[in-house]
Amino acid sequence: MRRAAVTRPLIGLLLLAGGHPSAGFAQDGLQPYQLVRSLQLVQDRIAAGDHAALPMQAKLLEMADARLRTADAEDYKDPKNFRALLVYGMSGGNPVTVEAATSRATRDPQSLALAKGVIDYLNGRPGEAIEALKPIDPMALPPDLGAFLALVKGSLLAGDQPAAALGLLDEARLLSPGTLVEEAALRRSVGIAVAQGDAARFALASTQYVERYLYSPYASQFADSFVSGVIALHMSISQDKLADITSMMDSEREKVIYLRIARRAAIDGLNELSAFASARAEQGRDGNTNQDDPRALLYASLSTVTSGTIEDVRAKLGKIDRSRLSDGDRDLLDAAQAIAGEVVAPPAALPPEKPAPVPAEKFAVPEATKAQSADDSELPPVEGAISEQPAVTAASGEPVANAPDTSAVAATSADAATVTPASAPSPATGPEATDPTDAAMTRTRRQLDLIDQMLGAAPK
Known part of the structure; x- marks a missing residue:
């Protein structure tokens, strides 16, 4: 309240200046800390949902930058101006301005x-920033500076030390309630709680954010973290708790949140959660249903596409207006229709029976052919060809004529080697390839694998 009382007249003065602010006006009219306080007030209005204040924020950042660049060492002897410089930097200011102004300031080592x-x-340079800020306690600083420092340190430690980061974000909220600092701290707490698997902290931070900052221009980032958290923590968050949080939203935001949850849950195979979210999206509020929303129909169908009411599901899928879906949702619709088609597809017809095996006697070699083969073995070899049988050499080293043919013996031995003992297990036999039921199952599995690949590639 005190900040608002001080800065409202300043904002009025800035608006009267109009047009493009000049460095001369900023230097002659206001001290650096006054401009930065005005900037903070505008940012707090933005966090509360005043989107019209966004252009004013840009103008104030420009004016503060000009004033801080022209401030001299005497200006920065005032602790309020030096703190304003640091707050400006942590509010999204120009690092070049902060570095140049710091070089002109004569402050204590901690500052x-x-x-x-x-x-x-x-x-x-996050590593260097963590080392430089590690020994500085935000709670020991003036609240306006300590709140921003706690927010920055919490953001820097979120990846490696999430528990410490959550503690720092709590300090930021304690030092600066109802401000953009608290909005950012709550928003980041939601994401860290998801990464830690802390469902209780996730639900608490989400509830507080929806209560206070649902209309912030940065609420879309919260929505991303919230949907991801509901999916990741679905085993720990009850549907009643989820409904309690979303009931604080307006009907349109609630519908969009449930549609996003239903879509992600369907893609990840969380059928129960997808069915719940789809039903809530269709249900609407105050008697205004969303049953004509093609997204709600699609996501509801995805969660029941393999159920016993497959014909009803196919009918619903067929009524969905593809032109009102995004490209990714059209892929999901194609996948759902493919699955439904495979579920109700009739088994393939039996293939014609194989001809009976021909008895071995029919393949017996005629005696005349055997005689011919024997006669052929007595023919001289083809010129230039190498005999397949090694020549038998006598002890004297000369080849022996009419050496006995060992090929028949070798063949007999090979045949004997392939005889399987009666005690040996029979070779494993799979399902008959021509069985229509097995063929249908194989085809369905192949189709489901392809659909899984399609769903996995769909944007979440």
Whole structure:
């Protein structure tokens, strides 16, 4: 309240300035800390849902940047102006301005270390920023500066030290309730709770965010984290708790959230959650149903596509207007229709029977042919061809004529080697390839594998 009382007249003065602000006006009219406080008030209005204040935020950032760049060492002897410089930097300010202004300031070592950490953070050096800011306790600083520092440190530690990050984000909220700092802290707490698998913290942070900042221009980021959290923590969050959180939303936002949950759940194979979310999306509120929304019909059908009411599902899928779906949802519709078609497809017809095997006697070689083969063995070899049988050599080293043919013996031995003992297990035999039921099952499995690949590639 005190910040609002101080800065409302300042905002009025800025609006009267109109047009494109000049550095001269900013320098002559206001101190750096006054401009930064005005910026914070506008950001708080934005967090509360005042989207019309976004252009004013851009103008104030520009004016604050000009004023901070022209401020001299004497200006930064005032602690309020130096704190304003750091808050400006952590509010999305220009790192070049912060670094140049810090070089002109003559402050105590802790303030300069804090400034170095902020500059490292703004320039994308998280490791150096963490080291510089580690010894500085946000709760020991003035609240306006400590809140931003806690938010920055919590964001930096979110990946490697999530528990510590959540504690810092709580400090940021404690130091600056009802502000853009609290909005950002709650929004980031939701994502960290999902990564930790902390369903209770996820539900609490989500409830608080929806209660206070549902209309923030950054609420779309919360929605992304919320939907991902519901999917990831579906075993730990009851449907009643989910309904309690979404009941605080307006009907349109609630419908969109449930549609997004239903879609993700259908893609991930969470049929129960998909059916629940689809039903809530169709149900609507205050007697206004959403049953004509093709997305709700599609996601509801995906969760029951293999159920006993497959004919009803096929009928619903056939009524969906493809032109009102996104490209990704058209792929899901194609996949659902393919699955439904396979479920009700009749088994393939029996193939014609194989001809009976011909008795071995019919393949017996005639005696005349055997005699011819024997005669052929006595013919001289073809010129240039190498005999397949090694020549038998006598002890004297000379080839022996009319050496006995061992091919018949070798063949007999090979045949004997392939005889399987009666005690040996019979070779494993799979289902008859021509069995229509097995063929249908194989075809269905192949189709489901293809559909799984399609669903896995669909955008979530």
